[in-house]
Amino acid sequence: MKTIKKIIKWILFVLAIPASYLIVSLILTLITVNNTESKVDNTETIYLSTNGVHLNIILKKKDLDKSLLKGLVHSPSDNFFSLGWGDEVFYLNTPTWSDLTFRTAFNAAFLKSPSLIHLTRYTHAQSNWVEIKISRSELSKINELILQSFSTDTNGEKILLKGKGYSDNDDFYKAKGNYTCFKTCNSWVNTIFKKSGLKSCLWTPFDFGLINKYK
Template sequence: MRKLWKYMKIAMLVFFLPIVTYLAIAVVCTYITVNNQEISDATHEIFISSNGVHLDIVLNKKDLSKGFLKGIVHYTHEDYLAFGWGDEDFYLNTPTWNDLSVANALQALFWHSDSLVHVTRYHYPQKHWAKVRVTKQQLQSVIQQIESAFLLKNEQKEVLQRSYHFYDNFYKAKGSYTCFYTCNTWVNCVLKNSAIKACLWTPFSFRLMDIHLNLSKEK
């Protein structure tokens, strides 16, 4: 019996140690910020949106070129577009967190699968968004990175015939979702690569929202 208990403890250690290590590194990296310099010539704005777990980058449609908008479903009265990136199976089969299962969570984290860009349309800014003041160069970098996430078919964005509501759509995307590169990591990387304040690395949503909500209050 003692031997059995010893083997069980070893098995538990082997199983939980990587998880604890991952979470510890993630928390530390989440609280280390980059691109902390003050920006004096920020003449444009973008937004970050969160549903509590998943981040989106929101852009004003007036900042997007006709080439960028080509192939994206949008209408005249919808002035803001929110962009998220994530695992295809997880996106399509987990419309709410009540639909989350161990199987689709593990598949998204550890199984190589296709990804999607999720685009949601809005009439006007939402109160819970975090406003991010940016320069023209930073804005263009954000736009270019979002555009590069779309997987083109015959030089066209490929829209899926599935959505959550009447105001959103999914598009085929490049890349694969993993525990090291999540939907929130994608948003953080877009900001970080655009010289906008961000986390060193994060798979989470809360810290990035807090950073920019606090910055917008200060201004």
């Protein structure tokens, strides 16, 4: 009987960890920071997109600083750059959700793993993107923070993973930082918004927390 009770206690303890994570995450997601918006200076446009799980920031190519654009693969017909940050193994081994395995998901969530920036190029804005009006200074800060997320080689150049993109309009670059359940692809986007002075969640690992604040 004592053994059974111990097993039950351990099961409850194990279940309490993800439950606590979920509850705290939802609470922090609902708390909005930088909620004061100045419409007067909001002359620039950026976008947010999600595939249902993963957030991306989209910038017009003309709005990228020279230092951020330098070293990025692109052509004259590319007008929008969609950028996301995430776990390297997850990105490279999961081109579609049908490719997702338990091991990949577990390692991404619970192990400190290297990260990549995923850049997808578009000629036209997509209908499912959420448009956000911001100021020039906020746009400049976003450029700065995204640039800081790229890893560079000894010459200061961005590190492209050649031939690893899913199609002919996207590429992967080595990124700084490690992916964990506390620093996710969505918290990366949210942190950039928060540090840029834009409306954001106090913290969130989810895609819906930030994007719903702009719908």
